[in-house]
Amino acid sequence: MFRRSFSWFIHIFVAVVIFTGYSHPVSVTESYTGVTLNTLTTDSSESLTVGRVQEAEEATAVDLGALLDAGDGAMVTLLAGDTRLVAHRAVLAARSPVFADMFRRVTLEASSSQLVLSDTEGPVLRQVLAYLYTLQVPQLPSMAPQLLVAADVYGLSVLKAHCEQQVAAQLSVETAAATGVLAIRHSANRLKQAAVAFIKAHLLSVMVTQGWAEAVVNDPQTIAELVHLIAETPTDTRDLSGEEKGKMLIAAAKEGSVSKVQTLLTVGADVEAVDENQQNSLHWAAARGHLEVARRLLEDGADVNARDRWQNTPLHQAAWNDHAPGVRLLAASSADHNARDHTGNTPLHDAARRGHPHVATALLEAGADREVRNDNGDTPLDLAERNNHQQLIDILGSS
Missing domain, CATH: 3.30.710.10 (Potassium Channel Kv1.1; Chain A)
Known part of the structure; x- marks a missing residue:
């Protein structure tokens, strides 16, 4: 035994x-x-x-x-x-x-x-x-x-x-959203308090992370509850200057992050903030073809005809970079399709020089003037011929 x-x-x-x-x-x-x-x-x-x-x-x-x-x-x-x-x-x-x-x-x-x-x-x-x-x-x-x-x-x-x-x-700015979701889902009250306190202390930094964006997409209901908890004691964002918020908005527009742009606009970022070249967030969204970001900025009152240091408008940027959908969005938002830059070129001049037939078509449909001349006396057709863009020549040469 x-x-x-x-x-x-x-x-x-x-x-x-x-x-x-x-x-x-x-x-x-x-x-x-x-x-x-x-x-x-x-x-x-x-x-x-x-x-x-x-x-x-x-x-x-x-x-x-x-x-x-x-x-x-x-x-x-x-x-x-x-x-x-x-x-x-x-x-x-x-x-x-x-x-x-x-x-x-x-x-x-x-x-x-x-x-x-x-x-x-x-x-x-x-x-x-x-x-x-x-x-x-x-x-x-x-x-x-x-x-x-x-x-x-x-x-x-x-x-x-x-x-x-x-x-x-x-806890870090990258993990805060996932931690908050985890705490709420599993009734981890002490962790929930810690996550909410951390997010309040680092609000903007957390809400522009990829982790926050993924949590919004994957679990919007829990994020809504988390946001409600955060909002019960509003976070003081005065420690971030208007200039800092503006820089973050421009960076978000360059990146094409709709969620970051929305968050920054919500906390008071100036939609007209500009960088060292006087380009604002709409200039960058148009230049990089970030259609939804551009739409969100326009909804928040962005100046569709804002000028950078070279007098380019967002429509110039979209045309130069061959973003036809962006051209249509800006044109539908009352962009000046005959706006001239510092050398007298219109967005149609830029499309002709760069060889962008779809952009040229969109501009013509919006009412762009094919006969306008730049400071050198050139029409868009002249630039297309000079650069041997046959498709542009056919489009601009037809009556």
């Missing part, structure tokens, strides 16, 4: 060692009924007192003696993708109310004692089991968001609280 009991003890000890595959567990004051945490610190130097967190379940010490002589039915195989992990039902049930409920509701035959966990990835499940056996929190910051989700799924409030702390410690 002693040998068999000792054999089972060795078996259990080895299982615990196998599952303990992580480095330097967190030093916390923890019993089977609760845990004391210190503070939750973010990059914005704000902290949240976590205090004493009670386990949602009564994580009583597992009676290891009950596992002795329990037979094959004591074990269950957990499947997560390609990962297969064998664990004791009694351990899982004692630590997790979710697993306990699974075992109460589902009768598993000894020959098919398996649970398929489709909502948890294998590496994450391995760390969850390590925690269930040891009650030591994995120190894996890169996996903390996934572990937080798993902790919420399996009802592990202490692990969840520690994961909130790890995720909050990694």
Whole structure:
């Protein structure tokens, strides 16, 4: 009897060692009924007192003696993708109310004692089991968001609280949106407070990131809730000057980011802000063919006939760079299709010189004057002939 009991003890000890595959567990004051945490610190130097967190379940010490002589039915195989992990039902049930409920509701035959966990990835499940056996929190910051989700799924409030702390410690302008969404989805209230505080402190920087744009597209409902939370205490943006906002708006227009442009306009960026060449955001949107950005700027009152240092209008930019849809949008928005630059060239002159037949057609349809002459006395047709653009010659030469 002693040998068999000792054999089972060795078996259990080895299982615990196998599952303990992580480095330097967190030093916390923890019993089977609760845990004391210190503070939750973010990059914005704000902290949240976590205090004493009670386990949602009564994580009583597992009676290891009950596992002795329990037979094959004591074990269950957990499947997560390609990962297969064998664990004791009694351990899982004692630590997790979710697993306990699974075992109460589902009768598993000894020959098919398996649970398929489709909502948890294998590496994450391995760390969850390590925690269930040891009650030591994995120190894996890169996996903390996934572990937080798993902790919420399996009802592990202490692990969840520690994961909130790890995720909050990694807050940055790029991760803030995803962190806020994660916190709201999984009712991680302390993390939610940290994310909202961080976003308030870095509002513009966060809202012009790719991470924010992706969150808006992928989960607009949760982002709307996050925005509501942020708006409850309006962020003071006076630390950013009008010049800085204007520079950011021009950069967003160059990039073609509608979401960034919308955000910057919302917080008061001047739609007529210009760069060192007196080019505004509409000049750049037209030059680079960013149609939706140009439309949004026009809706916000951008001057369709604004002039840069060479007296080019946005329509000149669209024509020079062969953006026919942009030409049509600007023409429909009352752009002067016969505007002259500092050498007397109109947008049609630019299209003729550069060999852009679709732009020339769009300009003619909008009413551009094909007979107008620049400061050198050249018509658009003269420039087309000089540069051997036969298609332009045919378009401009026809009556």
